[in-house]
Amino acid sequence: MARPTDEQRREMLVDMVTARVQSQRTWNLQRQGQVGTMAPIEGHEATVVGAVHALDPGHDWVLPQYREPIALRRYGPEILEHVMLYNIGHPAGGHIPAPIRVLPYQISLATQIPHAVGLAWGLTLQDDPGVVLVFFGDGSSSEGDFYEAGNLAGVLGAPVIFLCVNNQWAISTPVHRQTAAESFAAKAAAFGFPGVQVDGNDVDAVYDAVQTARERALAGQGPTLIEAVVYRLGPHTTADDPTRYVPAEEIEAAQGRDPVLRLCAELEEAGLWDDAVQAEVEAAALTALDAAFEAAKSTPLATDAMLDHCYTEDTQRLARQRAGLLAGAGHSGVGPDGVVGSHA
Amino acid sequence: MARPTDEQRREMLVDMVTARVQSQRTWNLQRQGQVGTMAPIEGHEATVVGAVHALDPGHDWVLPQYREPIALRRYGPEILEHVMLYNIGHPAGGHIPAPIRVLPYQISLATQIPHAVGLAWGLTLQDDPGVVLVFFGDGSSSEGDFYEAGNLAGVLGAPVIFLCVNNQWAISTPVHRQTAAESFAAKAAAFGFPGVQVDGNDVDAVYDAVQTARERALAGQGPTLIEAVVYRLGPHTTADDPTRYVPAEEIEAAQGRDPVLRLCAELEEAGLWDDAVQAEVEAAALTALDAAFEAAKSTPLATDAMLDHCYTEDTQRLARQRAGLLAGAGHSGVGPDGVVGSHA
Amino acid sequence: MTELNMLEAINESLHAEMERDDRVVVLGEDVARTGGVFRATEGLFEKFGERRVVDTPLSEGAIVGASVGLAVAGLVPVAELQFLGFAYQAMHQIAGQVARLRYRTQSRFESAITIRAPFGGGVRTPELHSDSLEGQLANVPGLKIVVPATAADAKGLLASSIRDPDPVMFLEPLRGYRGIRGDVPDGEHLVPLGSARTARPGDDVVVIAWSHQVELACRASDHLAEEGLAVRVLDLRSLVPLDLTAIAEAVDSCGRVVVAEESPQTGGFGGEVVATVVEESFWSLEAPVVRVSGFDVPYPVGMVEDRYIPDEDRIAAAVRRVLDVA
Amino acid sequence: MTELNMLEAINESLHAEMERDDRVVVLGEDVARTGGVFRATEGLFEKFGERRVVDTPLSEGAIVGASVGLAVAGLVPVAELQFLGFAYQAMHQIAGQVARLRYRTQSRFESAITIRAPFGGGVRTPELHSDSLEGQLANVPGLKIVVPATAADAKGLLASSIRDPDPVMFLEPLRGYRGIRGDVPDGEHLVPLGSARTARPGDDVVVIAWSHQVELACRASDHLAEEGLAVRVLDLRSLVPLDLTAIAEAVDSCGRVVVAEESPQTGGFGGEVVATVVEESFWSLEAPVVRVSGFDVPYPVGMVEDRYIPDEDRIAAAVRRVLDVA
Ligand SMILES: Cc1ncc(C[n+]2csc(CCOP(=O)(O)OP(=O)(O)O)c2C)c(N)n1
Numbered sequence A, B: 001m002a003r004p005t006d007e008q009r010r011e012m013l014v015d016m017v018t019a020r021v022q023s024q025r026t027w028n029l030q031r032q033g034q035v036g037t038m039a040p041i042e043g044h045e046a047t048v049v050g051a052v053h054a055l056d057p058g059h060d061w062v063l064p065q066y067r068e069p070i071a072l073r074r075y076g077p078e079i080l081e082h083v084m085l086y087n088i089g090h091p092a093g094g095h096i097p098a099p100i101r102v103l104p105y106q107i108s109l110a111t112q113i114p115h116a117v118g119l120a121w122g123l124t125l126q127d128d129p130g131v132v133l134v135f136f137g138d139g140s141s142s143e144g145d146f147y148e149a150g151n152l153a154g155v156l157g158a159p160v161i162f163l164c165v166n167n168q169w170a171i172s173t174p175v176h177r178q179t180a181a182e183s184f185a186a187k188a189a190a191f192g193f194p195g196v197q198v199d200g201n202d203v204d205a206v207y208d209a210v211q212t213a214r215e216r217a218l219a220g221q222g223p224t225l226i227e228a229v230v231y232r233l234g235p236h237t238t239a240d241d242p243t244r245y246v247p248a249e250e251i252e253a254a255q256g257r258d259p260v261l262r263l264c265a266e267l268e269e270a271g272l273w274d275d276a277v278q279a280e281v282e283a284a285a286l287t288a289l290d291a292a293f294e295a296a297k298s299t300p301l302a303t304d305a306m307l308d309h310c311y312t313e314d315t316q317r318l319a320r321q322r323a324g325l326l327a328g329a330g331h332s333g334v335g336p337d338g339v340v341g342s343h344a
Numbered sequence C, D: 001m002t003e004l005n006m007l008e009a010i011n012e013s014l015h016a017e018m019e020r021d022d023r024v025v026v027l028g029e030d031v032a033r034t035g036g037v038f039r040a041t042e043g044l045f046e047k048f049g050e051r052r053v054v055d056t057p058l059s060e061g062a063i064v065g066a067s068v069g070l071a072v073a074g075l076v077p078v079a080e081l082q083f084l085g086f087a088y089q090a091m092h093q094i095a096g097q098v099a100r101l102r103y104r105t106q107s108r109f110e111s112a113i114t115i116r117a118p119f120g121g122g123v124r125t126p127e128l129h130s131d132s133l134e135g136q137l138a139n140v141p142g143l144k145i146v147v148p149a150t151a152a153d154a155k156g157l158l159a160s161s162i163r164d165p166d167p168v169m170f171l172e173p174l175r176g177y178r179g180i181r182g183d184v185p186d187g188e189h190l191v192p193l194g195s196a197r198t199a200r201p202g203d204d205v206v207v208i209a210w211s212h213q214v215e216l217a218c219r220a221s222d223h224l225a226e227e228g229l230a231v232r233v234l235d236l237r238s239l240v241p242l243d244l245t246a247i248a249e250a251v252d253s254c255g256r257v258v259v260a261e262e263s264p265q266t267g268g269f270g271g272e273v274v275a276t277v278v279e280e281s282f283w284s285l286e287a288p289v290v291r292v293s294g295f296d297v298p299y300p301v302g303m304v305e306d307r308y309i310p311d312e313d314r315i316a317a318a319v320r321r322v323l324d325v326a
């Protein structure tokens, strides 16, 4: 069993507390109408942080769904600015600067899973000694993409780790209506590689499972499916009202298993954490978030930014649309002069 | 174990021999340019026939892929005419008359699998005591549709039997490049219902497995995945050259397990079959096929038949296109008079 | 008559159709216990029970594919896709199966399937939640494409869609759910598929539009009326079947045409409308037809989406443009 | 120059590009050991080995989805879909991911992916093997849509597509694989994307076409030449980027326009071409533009498909029709 060191556990708790506090602040910003719909992290912290701490950011890739990016601090502080740009709806929110080996938010559920397989396969073709870890939810596991990707990965023996974050819900749909399988880990039998279930509130267990999977992958033994069992402690997103469907007893019980409080208590007991540290970490988290938010808001936005990065070079038509947009009137029809909407 | 009676075994052999002979004659017709590309049945006879003999044609539905229809004789002799209409490329080839509980050929691989789940679910909603059996190949099992359908069926507990015909090949792709799973049956673990592997050359084993699955389904115990292990004894289709990829030893060994010869030998030993019967069955099969072929060829084909059955009533535009087609010139542009292409 | 928003009108129609025909079943992600993420299916689960109102696993392909099987069984499925952008996950079933069930089986089976999905921008959604795919779907023969613009039509067209023996993609403007209100007839209300509606009369220019663009075109028409221009607005209501007669009549009366849509310009349904105008009424045209549309890039993020969607000013500019021309 | 059919030209181009750039990998169903069901990838596996030429499981979604990951890794995937009709199985990856990788990541990653697929009718295939989906794909921003009509262009456009940093749907006319032959330049041969080609000169009427319809339009032009008509044929070669200049030039010269395509009429790319013609050259038009197309039903079965696809007679009839008009 690969056990994180005390120092690592402390760092992990810093990341977990940071993620939670930043997620909560973002929630408040949404309530004030300053950012768009967001999906809070509460309950997922140990899983995301434990997993990425078992990886080597210099070599290993992380492909998130949409709940994880705020907890990927270990991959670089720049990610927080990406998160805030994304949250305010700025086009640059999709850009995570090289060489950070993280892909942006994925909204089309499960589509990132075959990407992970292709990327892992690509690494082996280039003799790049990295692995790819892809996050996805219990709900997303019902998409064909998950299965097609798992099956392909099995055949290729690609160095990929499938991390299913089972938080018991896909919006209002509980896991027992998501699948009749014994567990999400059990689905690995369809692909011919190991599937393991871990307590996703136990950061050490997640760390260990990912470490083990990573070593297998690097040794050429192929993929692993890990199911991290957690509980979504907040609403699905800022647009959701879970009181309509989450049983009160269930959420109360889950709060008793809160992954942040759990690690906090353990580290306090071990003399590695106290209220002062907690306060310091929280303050730093908020400062960083506020800075990222300000930086995001002051990121320039050209009038025609939304037309950039679609094609390497604008097509003839897009160039005319751009000219029309810049001419100030949107493009309401294309004239032979290449200027559109300029009659307005 | 549900064992077929002697009489049933005899009937099954009749169907198997009939299917093989008819498939071979169709192959010849293709070679003479009289029918289109076809996929021969050789090697699949025991699986298809054994399966449908375990069903009740009055209640249970069969959803084929494309290799099975010629072996569905038990569901009604009309199916042979459907097969020949289909093979000559006649639009009516899609029409299997009610009340036969069989859907037509499916070319878009695996798409029929969710149909089976919806149909099975629909039967329960209507308190119709039938089950649905859906055929698909080892290759088709890699499509998302298979997994999405399996998972949904598990959740609904729908009365459906998934029959994966593992004939070792998907065109030129061997099973070990199709999946790394231990077996196709093992994939049922992803759905939470039983998966069983049977020798698809053993008609009794197939019959038994389908019977058992059917009883489970009718008892409200939900779906079963059956993998029938066979070997594709012929080319993929008339357009394929398997000598490019099938190892000679492998096909020779497989010929030694020929499902038709096997049952023949067993029934001969039991005094239930002899050369005279065989000759009679073959002759009857050919007579039936030739009759179906002639009937298909003489099935009327209206000039505008290809425009029928798309919408319940033609849209305004389709009505104009029809008028143009009937006016004799195809529709090369639509005029306000509703007549198209009439200038030609 | 009761004043309702589009969401309420849709919900009312679903209740009425489930009441009327017990073959109607509703399925999709989060449609049952929580009544849909927008509450379009609110109350159905409580009223019609778990056999007829079903939360499915998160698989668009299976939702649509199972609907085909339900239709074969003789039921009338009303499937919900949470957002039209995720129709891509089910395109093989929508275009390859739902659209062809009747054709493939030569009318042995009807494909009496309705697939509801919200689409269109304006409410700051994440990626693929606002995309306008109706132009792509319109190229799939066998489907009907219904695109209501008012609350009354949402009710009446949905009822007709569910009763239609052919499959219907019923596309609901996300921005209209709460943003569009209007008087809705009480009780049974049916609007036939394939008949366009004159949303504003006028003979100077006609703006041809559908879904939320109709609302914007009407606003543009109202503004331009103050300048003395009579801008007709033709609400197509369904793209397939397309009301060729109404298009010809409007173009013949006005002679000048603007087509407004949210989709990217290239390959959008607007091109089909222009081609239709040319085929039906070329000799009536007094100026080139102008398309107002989204841009040829993916539907963008929140901060810039208002620049992407044609608004009433862009529509008005296009109207002036077609009038400016000799 | 060597005379080749389109299949040979494609195969030659694949060999050359794999030779030239070792980041190029080929993946798909049956592409490696058996060289593709049409032999387009013949010999690649033997020459470049199992790391670069890969038979995948039967999953179009995974083939295309994995290509996105390969592109992120810096490779240049050339994926094959066995038939374009099965692009529907991968539409969420094609339209939602491949087309947007650059846009989503704001140019951090290039989506240098080429997806090859045969399409179009005429060879008596089963369902969904002959469907023309280019009009639907053209509405997906981010994709380039390349549709060669000659063997030389198949070679030169494929090389350009593979080298293009943007994703390309490279659509090969099934009937042209063996049915279209022609002189192909030896050695490196590049044809830029986005430039149309005049396949036949002429100033009386222009037929705008792509893929196999170009061949038929040329035959129609040759026949009509005997009647003294000079019918220009404009081969678009790529639908995205669309060569607006060439279209305007041809329409301005000829004044009369026919658009020929195999797709169902409603929502086909032909509508986009008509709209473009109207936008670019309305005042040059001397007659309504006429579309020749497939019908608004699914691509039909073998016995009737010849009635479905526009042939040279239907194209010729349309040419006469646009000439008949005042
Ligand atoms: C393909 C697709 N279908 C539907 C949606 C709408 N949707 C967004 S989140 C969500 C639930 C996801 O559940 P899960 O994967 O368990 O992740 P969680 O939110 O629980 O972390 C749904 C249905 C989507 N974004 N993409």
Ligand SMILES: Cc1ncc(C[n+]2csc(CCOP(=O)(O)OP(=O)(O)O)c2C)c(N)n1
Binding pocket: B067, B107, B108, B109, B110, B136, B137, B138, B139, B140, B141, B167, B169, B170, B171, B232, B236, D029, D058, D082, D086, D089
């Ligand atoms: C969705 C889809 N993808 C690809 C094809 C092309 N294709 C036709 S048959 C076939 C192989 C099918 O293999 P399997 O399911 O094992 O059936 P078998 O032919 O072996 O009976 C392929 C790839 C298709 N028809 N449909």
Ligand SMILES: [Mg+2]
Binding pocket: A137, A138, A139, A165, A166, A167, A168, A169, A170, A171
């Ligand atoms: Mg979840």
Ligand SMILES: [Mg+2]
Binding pocket: B137, B138, B139, B165, B166, B167, B168, B169, B170, B171
């Ligand atoms: Mg097979």
